[in-house]
Amino acid sequence: MTQQHIDEIRSFNRFYTGMIGLLNGYILNSNYTLPEVRILYELYYQENVTASMIITTLKIDKGYLSRILFQFEKKKMIAKIRSKQDKRSAIISLTIKGQKEFESLNLASNNQIKKILDPISKDDCDKLLYHMGQIRKIFSASETNK
Amino acid sequence: MTQQHIDEIRSFNRFYTGMIGLLNGYILNSNYTLPEVRILYELYYQENVTASMIITTLKIDKGYLSRILFQFEKKKMIAKIRSKQDKRSAIISLTIKGQKEFESLNLASNNQIKKILDPISKDDCDKLLYHMGQIRKIFSASETNK
DNA sequence: TTGATTAGTTGATTTTGTCAACTAATTTGT
């Protein structure tokens, strides 16, 4: 692996940072911050989530999380129920309102992607997905045998 | 373009956000913040840079930039000289010390990439670069004809 | 059962980023 390999990967990272920034920038125009959206994402797609699970998967400070969850609770977007198994922790779930909020964020995010993909031909779109898939595959393979 | 296309792209973005986070996280263990590193990057690779040029390329608040540059100046990492053409603006350049600081950051960043690439075979590494190149090509092509 | 660990909360603080007001230099329109 040469210096040129490294340079090119770093160059791609800068490029794709811009891409992601573009997409996140859109979300940041919503009423939620990036950490908030990530937390909503976890709550939406996982069941029986506790705060500490979010902490480990999102690598977020527990105090910070606690406050964000408190805001969500105040807005009636989540509900907490004390776990019977472990009374220290609480199972967190999105309320209907919380789900709807996330879904509308999701929709906005989809539209943003659509807008970016719009000038790209169907054919190139397929290629895009193919290349993305290959990149993930290569990284994931290296992930497993370490 | 279908919903599945969009979902996959979003999934890749989440995946790659983690990747970039990993790399940036490393930088953040240094003595510099992400904006600071990005500014150093601009100063290292471009000549005759002014503050307003950095503002437009990095989309950073001018007050924020002004303070960061002040810190750099205090540490003797940059030098400003009033532009002869336009006495409102100053040409900013890295001092030798500034260059060395950036180079050591750069080196650390390279090593981080190396570590990630280490468990990947030469062959897969080449493929990785190929796929990254193709992704950029497709996005850039769509960029030009808009 | 007691000492250590874990889940989550809270207060204090730091870091990061934004906004608006301001000075000085420059450009534009007449």
Next chain:
DNA sequence: ACAAATTAGTTGACAAAATCAACTAATCAA
């Protein structure tokens, strides 16, 4: 030429985002 508008950069006041450490209550492990 020159007044009005614009631009480069600085500064002060703030707001938002994130971190750190101390703390309570529950659980685990010896």
